[in-house]
Amino acid sequence: MIPPRTFDLAVVGAGVIGLAHAALAQERGLSVVVIERTDRPVGASIRNFGHVGITTQEGEGLAYATAGRGHWLRFAERAGFWIRPAGTMIVARAEDEWALLHRFAELRGDAVELLTPDQTRERASIQDPRLLGSAYCGNDLRINSPEAIPALAAHLAEAGVEFRFRTNVTGVEPGLVRTSRGDVPATQVVVATGHDLDLLFPELADEGEFQRCLLHMLETNAPAGSHFDPVILTGTAVMRYGGLSQHPEAASIRERMQRDTPELLEAFVNVKMSQRPNGRLVIGDTHAYAHTHDPFKDESLDTLLLREFAQLLGAPLTVRRRWHGEYASAAAEDFYVREPHPGVFVACVTNGTGMSTGMGFAESVLDRM
Numbered sequence: 001m002i003p004p005r006t007f008d009l010a011v012v013g014a015g016v017i018g019l020a021h022a023a024l025a026q027e028r029g030l031s032v033v034v035i036e037r038t039d040r041p042v043g044a045s046i047r048n049f050g051h052v053g054i055t056t057q058e059g060e061g062l063a064y065a066t067a068g069r070g071h072w073l074r075f076a077e078r079a080g081f082w083i084r085p086a087g088t089m090i091v092a093r094a095e096d097e098w099a100l101l102h103r104f105a106e107l108r109g110d111a112v113e114l115l116t117p118d119q120t121r122e123r124a125s126i127q128d129p130r131l132l133g134s135a136y137c138g139n140d141l142r143i144n145s146p147e148a149i150p151a152l153a154a155h156l157a158e159a160g161v162e163f164r165f166r167t168n169v170t171g172v173e174p175g176l177v178r179t180s181r182g183d184v185p186a187t188q189v190v191v192a193t194g195h196d197l198d199l200l201f202p203e204l205a206d207e208g209e210f211q212r213c214l215l216h217m218l219e220t221n222a223p224a225g226s227h228f229d230p231v232i233l234t235g236t237a238v239m240r241y242g243g244l245s246q247h248p249e250a251a252s253i254r255e256r257m258q259r260d261t262p263e264l265l266e267a268f269v270n271v272k273m274s275q276r277p278n279g280r281l282v283i284g285d286t287h288a289y290a291h292t293h294d295p296f297k298d299e300s301l302d303t304l305l306l307r308e309f310a311q312l313l314g315a316p317l318t319v320r321r322r323w324h325g326e327y328a329s330a331a332a333e334d335f336y337v338r339e340p341h342p343g344v345f346v347a348c349v350t351n352g353t354g355m356s357t358g359m360g361f362a363e364s365v366l367d368r369m
């Protein structure tokens with residue numbers, strides 16, 4: 001019997017983190033196999049806003065997102081998927097938000113442009129009468145994740161990466177990946193299973209206090225005659241992005257929300273929106289943390305999101321699709337890397353920014369291997 005081929009690198013999981021490792025390793029000349037339990041990527045990586053948000057990251061995340069920008073542009077060109085340097089617009093509708101955006105602009109220099117209400121409306125149809133202005137982050141990118149992630153996988157397959165879909169990984173040992181369809185020998189292994197790390201390495205997930213963060217998302221029609229090129233963020237973004245939450249004004253925004261709209265804080269709402277190439281809006285999101293989530297979608301959360309967007313856009317939105325997404329959340333680290341066995345690396349972005357930071361993060365993991 002011919003012994004099975006030994007790959008230089010086996011990647012477990014075909015989400016953005018697994019594919020980023022596969023793509024960059026293949027560029028480095030390694031033979032790569034990607035093992036994925038479903039028949040195509042359907043995890044967090046196709047359920048998101050497609051926001052490659054660089055400017056609002058901080059520290060390690062900012063470094064990874066900055067490094068990742070060029071990788072996204074290069075892979076989009078090679079794989080032929082849609083990408084737009086559309087930027088991010090952070091909208092201010094209260095004095096404390098506007099003050100925070102001034103601080104943010106000082107911190108980021110040329111990467112942020114402050115816009116008046118009229119300039120804001122020229123770039124995006126924000127109709128809330130409370131609009132005071134916005135910060136425009138021109139380096140940020142927008143992709144259509146349900147198209148881009150499968151296109152990246154297809155491109156890698158054409159370029160020589162081997163894909164084993166519908167193959168569940170049941171264990172990983174030094175030099176060997178055990179799967180539901182037999183063993184796969186590999187000199188090195190990257191485990192990029194996202195929020196399902198606890199199923200393969202429960203002790204690591206326990207030690208890192210991993211949980212599943214569950215998000216409500218909606219796709220709606222855009223109001224007639226509206227235009228939205230940039231990804232839109234609002235005051236709730238201070239709860240989620242280090243580049244914003246570090247400023248003293250963030251505390252007063254949080255206090256004001258606690259007083260005026262506690263329901264937004266209770267549901268960890270981030271009022272955020274991006275537009276698909278077909279014109280529909282992807283709106284969200286809410287956040288809930290647990291090891292296992294209740295399967296029943298609570299309509300009150302969608303109602304809350306729709307209320308917020310009706311205010312922001314000045315018109316009620318017609319829902320076309322609804323879904324849940326889950327990503328891994330960990331207590332202490334945003335960028336989780338462990339080597340549980342020699343040559344076996346577990347790699348996970350645990351702060352919900354994998355589309356933005358995953359490419360640069362994967363590059364740093366490969367550099368360590």
Ligand SMILES: Cc1cc2nc3c(=O)[nH]c(=O)nc-3n(C[C@H](O)[C@H](O)[C@H](O)COP(=O)(O)OP(=O)(O)OC[C@H]3O[C@@H](n4cnc5c(N)ncnc54)[C@H](O)[C@@H]3O)c2cc1C
Pocket residue numbers: 012013014015016017018035036037038040041042043044045046047048049050051052053167168169170192193194195196199200215216217285324325326327348349351352353354355356357
């Ligand atoms: C609703 C939502 C909105 C978001 N918005 C943004 C955004 O706009 N910008 C941004 O930067 N980030 C965003 N994020 C975060 C980002 O999507 C995630 O950080 C990223 O997609 C995680 O990628 P991943 O590859 O780790 O996980 P996944 O995409 O979930 O991929 C993991 C893969 O591993 C496979 N797998 C698991 N276990 C096994 C096994 N035992 N054997 C074989 N295969 C296995 C799964 O089937 C899956 O395909 C969002 C996330 C969600 C959920």
